[in-house]
Amino acid sequence: MTAHDVLLQIGQVAAVLLLSPLVQGFILRYEERVQRARGPSLVQPYRDLWKLFHKELVVPEGASFVHFVAPVVAFTAMLIVPLLIPVLTDYPLPLSDMGDILGGGLILTLGGFFIALAGLDSGSAYGGIGSSRSVMVSILAEPTLILVFVGITLLAKSMLPFVVNHLLANHLAVYWSPAHIFLVCAFFILLLVETDRLPIHSSTHIEVYMIEEARVLEYSGPLLALVKWASMMKQFILYTIFCNVLVMPWLLSTQGTAAGALGAAIAVLGKFALVACAVIVVETAQSRLRFYRYQEPLAASFVLAALAIIANQIR
Amino acid sequence: MTLLLAYIVLVAPLVAVAVCAMTRSPRVAEAINLLMALTTAVAAVPVPFLTHSTQVALDGYLVVDPLGAWVVLCVALVYALASIYAIGYMRLLGEDGRLPRFYALFAGFAWTTLAAPLMNNAGVYWITVELTTLVSTFLVGFEHAAESIEAAWKYIIVVSAGITLALLGTVLFYWAGTVALGPVYDMTWATLTRAAPHMNPTLVTLAFLLVLVGYGTKAGLAPMHTWLPDAHSEGPAPVSALLSGALLNIALLGIVRFGAVAQGAGVGAVSRLALITLGVVSLALAALFIVRQRGVKRLMAYSSVEHMGVMALGFGFGGPLGVAGALYHMLNHALNKSLMFFGSGVTMRAYGTKDMNGIRRVGVYFPFTGALWLAGALAITGAPPFGLFLSELTVLRAGLTPAHSWAVAVMLILLVVIFAGFLNHFRVMYFTGAAPETPPRSEAVGPWCIAAMVLAGVPVLILGIWWPSAFTGVFRSISSALAGGLSP
């Protein structure tokens, strides 16, 4: 565990921490641009976070310790996951043995679970609605996510994301096999769901449709900043898994030099821009689904993951 | 000689189709259809007795063997009887302008049912069976009432879906045969039977079960029989007679031929057990639905399901007795069911309703026809001295082995239940109830209809008293072929 490795690990976490609002800003701006509006500036999320950190903290009367603990837990969980996945380097750093793909998924869900608890904690009606709806969506999405992880594991015969990355980067036959293609499609649908893009647009503020926003309605000031930052980091992490592990496993630093890490960071931004464009296209082309039809894209994702596993067995 | 007769059997209905399609006069259509039907019957009757070995013609596509010739005999007899009856019955419909189209379809349907047993290639056989479905759908829906179209739609969807399973089974049989015969070969019945010992048993079991369920849908074996009551009750009576007496036998022929291949591959026990199980289930379902039934033609349709079950049991029990019983049953059932459908057709027209609650005092208004119909009802439930009694007894005797005695016991109980239920309906129609307010139309029972009924009923009585020795020879050769001889 040399100082070099420690710096790289800190660099990975810092990359996720500092670059995630940029990705969010990119999506918001270019979504508006596609619809021929001006759109906010690329660095607007940074300004929002700065503003929130300087605001007064207002706590509801019925809140317990969960109200304070939940944002911290979510934020911390999002800081732990970048240690486990290939963000900047494509070789495993010393601390990435702490968990594999499934472990990463577990920690991501832990953060979401605590935010759901926080929504219930304050005792307001909107909090309850938001928590129950978000739990319902995750009931539909989690098994599919596990199935996709199983598919990835069977594809590479290993649970470490780094092994999958090497396999896909080096063997073109596996990259273009039906198993991989189906996994990519299944994961893309899950990406749309988990990052609250249409057709399950849960970041809306309209009260009847609120899912995500309802959970954090009672938050203000620095705690709200932590919560928002945590959700931006979750989006970044999911994009990382999608890009660096599945779709574009190239352009990562192999030696771990500073120049390499910097280059990898810029390449990561470029790759994420491409994925974000795809997400924007999908989002602009669709309208929001009725709540009881949320099962349909998720069932499609489930079927794709099952087909991927089967295609893998016959490979 | 047999080949010449086979050609006549194949060509005559086509002539009828051509003439009926071109003419506009209903009388011409009736006449040509009747003429061709009688020609076909006269040509088909001697064929089983003249065929001593399998003969192949037309570049290997046509085969004349004892089993196929027997089925052709049954079909041709029903075609002739139904044509006689149709002249009288279809005139009651009052749509003389559409009659040429009816007779064209009728002759076309008869042609496809006559062609199927003579096809040598299993794939071509499948195509002919599919063609029978397509042609007969329009016949079932001929009367253009809402119920008829509904029945026709249900018929075509269920049966087409079913025989795709049979196609899958055929494909798997072909695949199994590629082991011994290489990737390209002609899938004739003889080739399959010859290659059978080299086929993989598991694959042959799966393929046979698929063929059983697939062609069983077409044959009306329960639980795939759901189309049968609707289609047989909604079509005009001559069409119902042809469907019940001819079409179901064609499908059963396919099952039996593939069963011979399965026997050769060594999985005969499993395949026969499956056939017996389906036969028992058919009998059970038929018994349940016969006891509580309201429509007179639906009653006849469920009786068809029952008799298909008996035939399946006969072929399933196997051996010379079982096969002989099933084949004799085929002939008797064809004649008897035609009689029953003819009778119910005229009764329906006379009383103006399909519901048995509206039919009362048949014996009073129609003494001769009613007596004939009642005799037919006794015959079809298996009472002596009619032919079905003899054939059912033979089948029962064939099943009295330790392995199959459970099936015999169940079959006996169900036959008794069906006897009681069926004849109860007739008792109600003949001997109870007040006379209807509007007396039934007696002109509905015309001379053509009566002639057809007599011609159908008398042989049933004769065959019940006298089992011709010529038949025994035919049956023996068929059963030895099915038990593993080289030519099916």
Next chain:
Amino acid sequence: MTLPHFTPLAASLFSLLAIASLLLTFIMLGSRWLRDYMYAFGLQSWMIAVLSASMGYYAHFPELYLVAVLTALFRGLLLPYLILRILQRLGADRELHVILQPSTALVLGAAGVVFALVVAYHLAAAVGVSSQVVILALTVMLSMKLIGFLMLSVRHEAISHILGLLVLENGIFLGSQILIPGMPLLIELVILFDLLVAVACFGVLARYLMERAGTTSSLQLRKLVG
């Protein structure tokens, strides 16, 4: 069983085409717009035609080229055109899923595919063949059959029933191209024409249904019971 040994490229090509056909079947299972069904069916037929042609190339059966061309023309173009005409005449646009939600149907279909895979493995083991292409062919054939029957059961529109039947036939055709490429040409051609006749009959009957019974939905066709 006497399949020649395929290069990895050929095997992956067959694998891709077969699984893409299966995916299109799932799209048919889960869609609501009847026109989407039809396009998926047409695309599936084209894929099977390409599969036919490549089987003809790799296994050296030149007559399969003719079969491929005819499949593409008849199953890929003519049949969808006929069904489109039926659709226009009936005026049916979409299917309201009353019996089973499309998502549940998708999951049931996936379960069917798993079952087909297990059966295919056992069958290949019993027959003694270990070629992956054969197992794939058996799996896709059996699962398309199961999904076709599922479509027939849970749908109530007439067009969906017709398309379900065509999916069944497509599945058998796909399997037969891979398992028994040497099947005599005449049989394959006649089956193809037979399909056309069948769809034409369906069209006529569907028109009668609309005229006489007033509906093509099987939920309303309930006059004949007992």
